[in-house]
Amino acid sequence: MKPVLEVKGLSKNFGGLRALNDVDLTIHQGEIVALIGPNGAGKTTFFNCITGIYVPTEGSVTLHKGEQAIVLNGKKPHEVTALGMARTFQNIRLFPDMTVLENVMVGRHCRTKAGIIGALLRDPITRAETQDSIDKSYALLESVNLHEVYHETARNLSYGAQRRLEIARAMATEPQVLLLDEPAAGMNPQETRELEGLVQQIREQNELSILLIEHDMGMVMSMSDRIYVMEYGSRIAAGTPAEIRSNPQVIKAYLGEGDYA
Amino acid sequence: MDFQYFLELFFGGLTRGSIYALIALGYTLVYGIIELINFAHGEVYMIGAFTALIVAGLLGFTGFPAAGILVVAALAAVIWCAAYGYTLEKVAYKPLRGAPRLSPLISAIGMSIFLQNYVLLSQTSDFVPFPRLLPEFDFLEYIGYIMGPSDFLILVTSTCTMVALTCFIRYTKMGKAMRATAQNRKMAMLLGIDADRIISLTFIVGSALAAIGGVLIASHMGQVNFNIGFLAGMKAFTAAVLGGIGSLPGAMLGGMVLGLCESFTTGYISGNYEDVLAFGILIVILIFRPDGILGKAKVQKV
Amino acid sequence: MQRILKSALVALWFMVLTFPLLAIKINPVSKTVSWHFDRVAMLAVGIFVLALGWDWCFSRKNRGLPVFSLPQNITARMSAIANNMALRRASLFFIVGALVAMPLTSSLYQTNIMISALLYVMLALGLNIVVGLAGQLVLGYAAFYAVGAYTYGILFQHFGLGFWACLPLGGVFAVLFGLGLGFPVLRLRGDYLAIVTLGFGEIVRLSLQNWSDLTGGPAGIANIPRPGLFGVDLSLEGSTTYIYYLVLAAVFLTVLVIGRLRNSRVGLALKALREDEIACEAMGINLMRIKLSAFALGSCWAGFAGVIFAAKTTFINPSSFTFMDSCMILSMVVLGGMGSISGVAIAAMILILAPEYLRAFSEYRMLIFGLIMVLMMIFRPQGLVSGEKLTYRISALLAKGKGGAA
Ligand SMILES: Nc1ncnc2c1ncn2[C@@H]1O[C@H](COP(=O)(O)OP(=O)(O)OP(=O)(O)O)[C@@H](O)[C@H]1O
Numbered sequence A: 001m002k003p004v005l006e007v008k009g010l011s012k013n014f015g016g017l018r019a020l021n022d023v024d025l026t027i028h029q030g031e032i033v034a035l036i037g038p039n040g041a042g043k044t045t046f047f048n049c050i051t052g053i054y055v056p057t058e059g060s061v062t063l064h065k066g067e068q069a070i071v072l073n074g075k076k077p078h079e080v081t082a083l084g085m086a087r088t089f090q091n092i093r094l095f096p097d098m099t100v101l102e103n104v105m106v107g108r109h110c111r112t113k114a115g116i117i118g119a120l121l122r123d124p125i126t127r128a129e130t131q132d133s134i135d136k137s138y139a140l141l142e143s144v145n146l147h148e149v150y151h152e153t154a155r156n157l158s159y160g161a162q163r164r165l166e167i168a169r170a171m172a173t174e175p176q177v178l179l180l181d182e183p184a185a186g187m188n189p190q191e192t193r194e195l196e197g198l199v200q201q202i203r204e205q206n207e208l209s210i211l212l213i214e215h216d217m218g219m220v221m222s223m224s225d226r227i228y229v230m231e232y233g234s235r236i237a238a239g240t241p242a243e244i245r246s247n248p249q250v251i252k253a254y255l256g257e258g259d260y261a
Numbered sequence B: 001m002d003f004q005y006f007l008e009l010f011f012g013g014l015t016r017g018s019i020y021a022l023i024a025l026g027y028t029l030v031y032g033i034i035e036l037i038n039f040a041h042g043e044v045y046m047i048g049a050f051t052a053l054i055v056a057g058l059l060g061f062t063g064f065p066a067a068g069i070l071v072v073a074a075l076a077a078v079i080w081c082a083a084y085g086y087t088l089e090k091v092a093y094k095p096l097r098g099a100p101r102l103s104p105l106i107s108a109i110g111m112s113i114f115l116q117n118y119v120l121l122s123q124t125s126d127f128v129p130f131p132r133l134l135p136e137f138d139f140l141e142y143i144g145y146i147m148g149p150s151d152f153l154i155l156v157t158s159t160c161t162m163v164a165l166t167c168f169i170r171y172t173k174m175g176k177a178m179r180a181t182a183q184n185r186k187m188a189m190l191l192g193i194d195a196d197r198i199i200s201l202t203f204i205v206g207s208a209l210a211a212i213g214g215v216l217i218a219s220h221m222g223q224v225n226f227n228i229g230f231l232a233g234m235k236a237f238t239a240a241v242l243g244g245i246g247s248l249p250g251a252m253l254g255g256m257v258l259g260l261c262e263s264f265t266t267g268y269i270s271g272n273y274e275d276v277l278a279f280g281i282l283i284v285i286l287i288f289r290p291d292g293i294l295g296k297a298k299v300q301k302v
Numbered sequence C: 001m002q003r004i005l006k007s008a009l010v011a012l013w014f015m016v017l018t019f020p021l022l023a024i025k026i027n028p029v030s031k032t033v034s035w036h037f038d039r040v041a042m043l044a045v046g047i048f049v050l051a052l053g054w055d056w057c058f059s060r061k062n063r064g065l066p067v068f069s070l071p072q073n074i075t076a077r078m079s080a081i082a083n084n085m086a087l088r089r090a091s092l093f094f095i096v097g098a099l100v101a102m103p104l105t106s107s108l109y110q111t112n113i114m115i116s117a118l119l120y121v122m123l124a125l126g127l128n129i130v131v132g133l134a135g136q137l138v139l140g141y142a143a144f145y146a147v148g149a150y151t152y153g154i155l156f157q158h159f160g161l162g163f164w165a166c167l168p169l170g171g172v173f174a175v176l177f178g179l180g181l182g183f184p185v186l187r188l189r190g191d192y193l194a195i196v197t198l199g200f201g202e203i204v205r206l207s208l209q210n211w212s213d214l215t216g217g218p219a220g221i222a223n224i225p226r227p228g229l230f231g232v233d234l235s236l237e238g239s240t241t242y243i244y245y246l247v248l249a250a251v252f253l254t255v256l257v258i259g260r261l262r263n264s265r266v267g268l269a270l271k272a273l274r275e276d277e278i279a280c281e282a283m284g285i286n287l288m289r290i291k292l293s294a295f296a297l298g299s300c301w302a303g304f305a306g307v308i309f310a311a312k313t314t315f316i317n318p319s320s321f322t323f324m325d326s327c328m329i330l331s332m333v334v335l336g337g338m339g340s341i342s343g344v345a346i347a348a349m350i351l352i353l354a355p356e357y358l359r360a361f362s363e364y365r366m367l368i369f370g371l372i373m374v375l376m377m378i379f380r381p382q383g384l385v386s387g388e389k390l391t392y393r394i395s396a397l398l399a400k401g402k403g404g405a406a
């Protein structure tokens, strides 16, 4: 398997706080990789650093596209997205006053071209592009089962629906790597199971890899090919679910003294 | 001779600066607690000047001694401004807690326009002369060439006020509660601090400071007008940003620095661009160092 | 009962609060005092009623109900109109017809008022791009208006350029100023941006006031020619009518442009910027580009409006471009509804025409503008006309619809 995303020695300091400390992580083509760790371990910070929202203090992030290796550090978030990394947010960040369909259409922005002149002239090329964007967005809504409410305002959706909409919006950017930050947070078990199915389906239907932050251990263990564990900004373990489950350091640090499994 | 001119400008700048500082404190206090640019703050200052004018006018007809009038007028201005500040917050800002960030700002701008026109309509659009109420200080004769009685009074009063405020914030229970709320409102509330009361208190204190500034400037300049609040407010805000918004020593420092800058450019270069200078400083600071001289950088959390 | 008591207390509080300023007026020159107790009494009654209404409004707001029921009716009716194509065409036709016929049937005075109302519609719609669509609170919009007006004034005075040459140039210069302001403020947060644009607007105005050689200083520039019509010399009435149609055409063009823009990829990006900057950037939108586009588009319209304004009044000076003018335009956007075209146009019309025709109202004009901004933010932040959702044609649904019918 060839790597899609390679992160080496990533560190991030906030003043005196070292939120990330020399973290390595590799994702291969088609993999689902989970990133777990207790609250405040630095998982979200890791996402922010590799998507360009924060500038990492040290380390490198490389995206492999075919034969090309693209260095992502120093790139702006929109460039990172255009290169093929899309994310969702832990504390949902939809465009609340736009409709569900419009939310997804915004995700199409970096894959479309029409500018101001096109908007004013409404030439056939622009019209075709807009229509294509509408239809693709609608199709994505169908895949997350939100097509029936496509005309609803996003803020009126239920919590679970908002999370699914965020995934659809991220998918609209046609990513190579999809980053999900606690997609199951606030969902009930039923919704979580549906979400698992959705994520699996996305992986199968599109050629992409998924990096997942999640606190729901059931979901993490059943879905991921590999798991990375973080604590206090450092990576303390990496391996298959079975390995992680039996790793004493993880059990102690992350799962506490109580037993899991 | 040249040095004397320099001293004159220097003290003139300090005088101005201390007024800016007094008003700037109000901006900084409010911003520190609810992250709102209280746009109507300049108007409260203007209302303070007007209230003092009215009270002084009333007392003036009764033949009260001048120094006594000044004190009573200042007291009245402080009380009424505090009431205006309190009401302002209850009417225009409190209903907007939790609204998108720009809503309270727009509301504040609306309130500023409203208050200006309220004074315009109920009083007058002309400049009104402010009675001469300042006592003469004998000892000032020696340095009279660099500092008049009003400069002296302004410097002393504003210094005392700022010291008092610092003590209040540092050592009293209410002051501590204010600091706690500014640092972390949720946490402060969990610890039993009534955030609503603290916010009201902040507006009251800030407005009282602005009132003192208003009285001082009115007796210094000798006239007031309904739109003096806008420019003074903007300059004071500049001072607050210059020093680092949210920081009390910053507001004082910023006020002084701005006052001195203005005084020296007016004295050595030209008076035409005095206001441009203030706005220029405001823009440059906000763009290049939005945390000001003493402010702490804040990182936006994602 | 408790409510009434509370309202009475509030009224009492306001009586005390406003007493010195409302009731006492000192004349320091003649050393006389005039008392106005009637004003305080009137205010107390007013506040009492308002306080009752205030509570009622909040109880509605807290229950999630709309506060203003009348505008709600209007919106309902409007959406009914919007859905009924024939009615929509008819009403549109009627409005356009009335606007076109207006100068033929009314006096010069009224035509002039209408011209300024339409100019403000144009300005408000332009600001609506920046504030309403893109969510960038700009408080110095009058500066761009001034740039347009002075472009015409100065170019005419020094180079003898005519209206038609200056119209595009006014737009270009305004855009240059817009970009000049836009670049440095890209990174600024919402409220800081507002203050910086305010400072910028004031600096532009103060510069116009002080740079006498170029701008004529506080006196401004006089004798700016009205636009010519193929070299024909028009009478005052003729040229007023001409300018009227010019402004009307400009407004139609503005509506068309913004309507199309709002429906486009760029429009979506602007709205996304308004809603959440970080998510917007994470969705692959170049923040710098989209913000600069918003600034450029917004300032462009102000520039055009400025040139037309100079041509209409034939005389410009810095006092037409103060912070208050910026606020007036902003209050139109706020009242009309951020991002709504019809709402903002209607609000601009109301706010300019009402003081003209209701004389009693005109003195209180700015007072009411201020009040509107506060009340709208509290009770109806989305503006009079809200909830305008764009409809999209979805091929899959259309195909299904046809399949079902067959
Ligand atoms: N912008 C910031 N400025 C300062 N400190 C920050 C910032 N962002 C995160 N931190 C700190 O970095 C540490 C890691 O935070 P992070 O949000 O990455 O944790 P997390 O693993 O995502 O936790 P959770 O499971 O609660 O989401 C925390 O101590 C947090 O307070």
Ligand SMILES: [Mg+2]
Pocket: A043, A044, A045, A090
């Ligand atoms: Mg997190």
